Amino acid sequence: MTGISPNQEQETLIEHIDGIYLVDAGAGTGKTFTITHRYANILEKPDIEPEDILLATFTRNAAAEMADRIARQSPYDPVQLQDAPISTFHGYCYQLLRRYGHEIPAEIGIDDQIPQSLELIEDGIREGELFNTFITRFEDRHPEYEHLFAALNDPSSLRSLIAELAAKGVIPERDGWYRDTGTPLFGDREAFMDLFERENRPNEGANGPTQSDARSSVSGWDATEYVPDAPTADEVVGYPQLHTEPVEQAFDEDREDLLAFVHDVYFEYLEYALARNYLTQGLMLAMAFVMLCEDAAVREQVRHQYVMVDEFQDTNELQFKLTLLLAGENNICVVGDWKQSIYGFQYTTVENIQNFEERISRYKAELNRDETRVKYAVDEIETIPLKKNYRSTESILSLATETLTTPATNGESLDAEEIENEITPLEATSRVDNSHIQAVTHEDELELLLDRIQHVVGNEDYSVEVRDEPASTAEMSVEEQAAAERERLGAPSYSDIAVFTRTRSFARDLLEKATEYGIPIAYEGGVELFDTDQAKLLLAWLRICESNDQRGWATVLEETGCTLSYAREILEAEQYPDAMVTFRDSLRECETIGGFVRMVFDEYGYDGAYANGLLGELTSMHETTLATRSEAIIYIEEHLEAGSTVEIDSSPGEDSVTLQTIHSAKGLEYPIVFCANVNRRAFPHYGRPSSGTIQYREPIGLRQRSVYSEASGRPYVHSHWPYDLLTGCQPSEYDEERRLFYVAVTRAKRHLFLTAGDSPSPFFTELPLEPIEPEPSVDIETEYREDEVPFSITPPERTKPRRMSVHDIMDDSVYDEVTEGRGTEFGDELHEFAEEYARGNDPSPSDDDQEHVVTLLDTLDGTFNPEVTAILPLDLDPQVTLVGIIDLLVIAPDRIQIIDYKTDLTRHAEAEYRKQLSVYYHIAAEQYPDCTISTSIFYTAENECVEVSPLTLEELREITMPVVGENSHPEKI
Numbered sequence: 006m007t008g009i010s011p012n013q014e015q016e017t018l019i020e021h022i023d024g025i026y027l028v029d030a031g032a033g034t035g036k037t038f039t040i041t042h043r044y045a046n047i048l049e050k051p052d053i054e055p056e057d058i059l060l061a062t063f064t065r066n067a068a069a070e071m072a073d074r075i076a077r078q079s080p081y082d083p084v085q086l087q088d089a090p091i092s093t094f095h096g097y098c099y100q101l102l103r104r105y106g107h108e109i110p111a112e113i114g115i116d117d118q119i120p121q122s123l124e125l126i127e128d129g130i131r132e133g134e135l136f137n138t139f140i141t142r143f144e145d146r147h148p149e150y151e152h153l154f155a156a157l158n159d160p161s162s163l164r165s166l167i168a169e170l171a172a173k174g175v176i177p178e179r180d181g182w183y184r185d186t187g188t189p190l191f192g193d194r195e196a197f198m199d200l201f202e203r204e205n206r207p208n209e210g211a212n213g214p215t216q217s218d219a220r221s222s223v224s225g226w227d228a229t230e231y232v233p234d235a236p237t238a239d240e241v242v243g244y245p246q247l248h249t250e251p252v253e254q255a256f257d258e259d260r261e262d263l264l265a266f267v268h269d270v271y272f273e274y275l276e277y278a279l280a281r282n283y284l285t286q287g288l289m290l291a292m293a294f295v296m297l298c299e300d301a302a303v304r305e306q307v308r309h310q311y312v313m314v315d316e317f318q319d320t321n322e323l324q325f326k327l328t329l330l331l332a333g334e335n336n337i338c339v340v341g342d343w344k345q346s347i348y349g350f351q352y353t354t355v356e357n358i359q360n361f362e363e364r365i366s367r368y369k370a371e372l373n374r375d376e377t378r379v380k381y382a383v384d385e386i387e388t389i390p391l392k393k394n395y396r397s398t399e400s401i402l403s404l405a406t407e408t409l410t411t412p413a414t415n416g417e418s419l420d421a422e423e424i425e426n427e428i429t430p431l432e433a434t435s436r437v438d439n440s441h442i443q444a445v446t447h448e449d450e451l452e453l454l455l456d457r458i459q460h461v462v463g464n465e466d467y468s469v470e471v472r473d474e475p476a477s478t479a480e481m482s483v484e485e486q487a488a489a490e491r492e493r494l495g496a497p498s499y500s501d502i503a504v505f506t507r508t509r510s511f512a513r514d515l516l517e518k519a520t521e522y523g524i525p526i527a528y529e530g531g532v533e534l535f536d537t538d539q540a541k542l543l544l545a546w547l548r549i550c551e552s553n554d555q556r557g558w559a560t561v562l563e564e565t566g567c568t569l570s571y572a573r574e575i576l577e578a579e580q581y582p583d584a585m586v587t588f589r590d591s592l593r594e595c596e597t598i599g600g601f602v603r604m605v606f607d608e609y610g611y612d613g614a615y616a617n618g619l620l621g622e623l624t625s626m627h628e629t630t631l632a633t634r635s636e637a638i639i640y641i642e643e644h645l646e647a648g649s650t651v652e653i654d655s656s657p658g659e660d661s662v663t664l665q666t667i668h669s670a671k672g673l674e675y676p677i678v679f680c681a682n683v684n685r686r687a688f689p690h691y692g693r694p695s696s697g698t699i700q701y702r703e704p705i706g707l708r709q710r711s712v713y714s715e716a717s718g719r720p721y722v723h724s725h726w727p728y729d730l731l732t733g734c735q736p737s738e739y740d741e742e743r744r745l746f747y748v749a750v751t752r753a754k755r756h757l758f759l760t761a762g763d764s765p766s767p768f769f770t771e772l773p774l775e776p777i778e779p780e781p782s783v784d785i786e787t788e789y790r791e792d793e794v795p796f797s798i799t800p801p802e803r804t805k806p807r808r809m810s811v812h813d814i815m816d817d818s819v820y821d822e823v824t825e826g827r828g829t830e831f832g833d834e835l836h837e838f839a840e841e842y843a844r845g846n847d848p849s850p851s852d853d854d855q856e857h858v859v860t861l862l863d864t865l866d867g868t869f870n871p872e873v874t875a876i877l878p879l880d881l882d883p884q885v886t887l888v889g890i891i892d893l894l895v896i897a898p899d900r901i902q903i904i905d906y907k908t909d910l911t912r913h914a915e916a917e918y919r920k921q922l923s924v925y926y927h928i929a930a931e932q933y934p935d936c937t938i939s940t941s942i943f944y945t946a947e948n949e950c951v952e953v954s955p956l957t958l959e960e961l962r963e964i965t966m967p968v969v970g971e972n973s974h975p976e977k978i
């Protein structure tokens with residue numbers, strides 16, 4: 006037994022085991038603690054055996070941890086609980102199918118059996134390979150779908166679509182959809198029209214109604230982008246709203262072909278997988294569902310007297326229905342927190358917990374439509390609130406609530422009151438609120454983070470619990486409890502700290518930086534191991550040894566630090582440095598891949614976690630160690646392309662900071678939390694729009710984003726206007742990002758830092774915290790060895806070019822006036838918006854200037870390349886390279902347009918901008934000698950595009966010459 010005794014609400018849940026219980030409670034309220042006690046309590050009842058209780062959890066680790074905790078609280082030991090159904094849904098269904106599912110495929114018209122040896126494939130790469138073989142064959146066998154394949158940019162994206170449909174409970178059978186589960190694919194017209202009506206309501210402006218959100222999303226409607234029968238801008242866009250008729254027409258478009266296609270792909274893939282004795286996670290649940298629906302005897306046999314589901318906010322629709330089928334009586338308890346639902350990308354649905362009452366009745370009715378499968382009543386649901394938080398201080402808890410009402414973009418408006426009404430306020434049990442909650446920013450955020458970590462470690466101001474809690478504090482007065490808590494506090498060490506990031510790449514950068522300074526950080530979770538410098542170097546040497554590959558040589562030359570131009574010379578002459586050639590020759594003699602990897606890493610002095618991880622991956626690639634170099638190349642390339650992640654052990658010792666993504670921090674707690682990289686685009690994460698051409702979205706159902714057509718006289722893949730219009734009428738969804746923010750903040754027990762670089766996101770700026778900007782100065786913790794560059798190359802004597810920014814040749818004072826009244830932030834936001842829009846994401850304009858950008862971009866023809874780095878070498882003494890960023894480069898077959906956005910309210914600075922644009926002009930002229938090149942300034946306030954005639958190279962040289970030396974830095978490659 007643990008020393009903690011449950012509070013009254015927890016006790017109620019533990020003691021009341023019969024009936025349906027919903028616990029939707031905040032972070033740190035002891036949900037997991039309570040559910041394990043409840044399980045142990047049920048086990049104590051006479052005649053109850055472990056197999057009578059199903060406890061479903063979200064991950065295998067969580068299941069193991071639960072079994073362990075239960076064992077500590079019950080008369081059963083871990084071995085006895087080994088076979089108890091404490092499991093993930095997938096693991097559980099896998100066992101069920103292998104045991105009882107042999108005949109099930111016939112139920113959906115597949116002439117095959119599920120064998121004992123059925124394999125559950127969880128490795129994305131392997132499944133991807135199998136799926137690609139399948140889809141290539143499918144394409145050959147189904148010429149009738151040629152037009153749909155022609156519009157698909159990536160047929161392998163259909164794999165994710167199938168996973169998504171399975172999670173929704175959509176299951177195909179030979180002729181149609183099993184038990185009408187395909188209905189959601191048609192979309193829900195009524196729900197969509199309700200949504201549209203809301204989004205199309207004019208907004209309230211100071212001088213009367215302004216355009217609706219739906220209108221602002223599609224205000225740049227341009228019928229020429231679509232097939233010729235698309236409605237025109239006049240037909241779609243009215244003022245202040247969109248016209249309803251084309252929206253209805255879009256919803257009602259004929260999708261018979263698309264639905265048939267998706268059905269056939271899905272069904273035949275199931276057939277294909279079953280014929281090869283494997284299923285994926287999603288297909289596994291789908292087949293188990295069919296089995297439990299069809300086979301009453303199995304259903305009766307496997308049903309459990311008690312069913313409990315932890316982390317219910319991260320279940321999908323199919324799992325909810327499985328829960329009902331697996332419960333023999335209405336003894337169901339689901340536990341979760343809607344505010345921590347963060348796995349939407351794995352097709353989970355927060356509505357399972359938010360609309361629990363409605364869903365349980367609806368699902369029961371669906372399941373019982375033709376036969377009574379769910380025999381028990383579901384209309385009495387007991388909700389138990391858990392209000393006491395055992396983790397965090399009052400200050401942390403109140404900030405946590407704010408995260409859920411923080412706008413994710415500058416234009417986003419939220420109904421804070423409505424959201425707050427959904428949140429049960431939590432009461433901190435901590436009696437000493439010594440929390441430091443700080444928002445800190447610096448342009449070098451990695452240094453800042455390490456500096457702050459060093460600042461905190463050993464610092465009494467950031468005290469955390471360092472001594473154990475006394476056996477019981479229940480009998481003490483509040484003052485005594487506070488005094489006892491204070492007694493337990495002391496200066497923190499590294500292991501009290503966790504750093505969370507939204508993306509893995511930032512975590513990886515931080516890990517590398519920390520290693521440089523000798524600061525102990527342990528990364529927990531998967532890393533994109535094949536995208537590390539170590540993997541790239543290894544790949545380069547493999548390629549060199551295999552085929553003297555130039556890409557390989559370029560990488561290893563770059564690694565030496567030699568200049569780009571000198572590396573180019575070496576590559577052109579193929580005169581590689583002798584030391585490298587000798588090394589290549591000895592590598593070629595290596596007989597095993599393991600030996601090869603070791604030799605490369607030894608040469609470069611790589612012996613950290615990534616090097617070991619790669620060595621492990623490559624040596625276990627095949628059962629034997631006889632994999633060839635070319636197999637290793639393919640292996641790395643495939644994993645690099647798939648962005649595969651590998652768990653690595655990077656622990657530098659017990660006292661180290663934990664570094665992990667927010668997703669993997671779920672369920673954990675730390676005294677001090679750094680929520681890092683709270684920057685624009687990173688958090689909230691803009692993400693790329695899903696790459697699939699065929700998309701499923703609620704409530705519009707299955708849709709095509711692009712279509713193949715020859716209607717305009719030539720074969721062409723057009724954007725599909727109904728998709729653009731329908732999605733434009735739906736609000737952007739940032740709720741899950743806010744919930745992630747909530748998860749990150751609520752992991753903190755005492756102190757919390759938000760950190761950002763030079764472009765903090767609204768999650769950083771909109772919270773009621775006063776950001777501070779400490780100047781980082783990180784100390785080197787232990788002696789660390791600066792990796793020696795193994796191959797040093799001395800380039801021939803020459804003067805290095807001076808690298809200057811285009812802004813160095815402009816008169817700085819123009820910017821002072823530019824920003825007057827509108828602020829640099831305004832300009833930054835506009836540029837960011839324009840970049841997003843040009844990338845084809847669909848940001849909503851939040852002011853007139855952004856609207857103007859939309860109008861401009863919608864009228865331009867060609868491929869958009871936003872934010873292009875441009876480098877112009879100028880023949881001067883010393884030689885100079887001018888570097889700048891082109892806001893937008895539009896490439897059409899015979900024409901290049903260079904556009905620079907300016908938010909100025911006047912045109913006073915045009916002469917200075919002309920210098921900047923002239924640099925871009927000459928770069929483009931060299932790159933695209935056969936094209937007409939135009940350079941324009943787009944004044945966003947005026948909505949005016951002004952063409953600027955470029956200066957000659959000679960004029961640029963004259964302007965640059967006097968400033969060389971003042972502002973220059975040697976070129977860094």
Ligand SMILES: Nc1ncnc2c1ncn2[C@@H]1O[C@H](COP(=O)(O)OP(=O)(O)OP(=O)(O)O)[C@@H](O)[C@H]1O
Binds near residue numbers: 015032035345
């Ligand atoms: N009654 C109690 N008395 C003292 N401590 C408790 C009590 N209940 C739970 N705790 C402690 O509170 C912390 C949070 O518990 P637990 O992880 O079960 O919460 P949770 O609700 O599952 O959290 P989250 O949803 O944030 O992951 C743990 O350290 C746990 O031991």
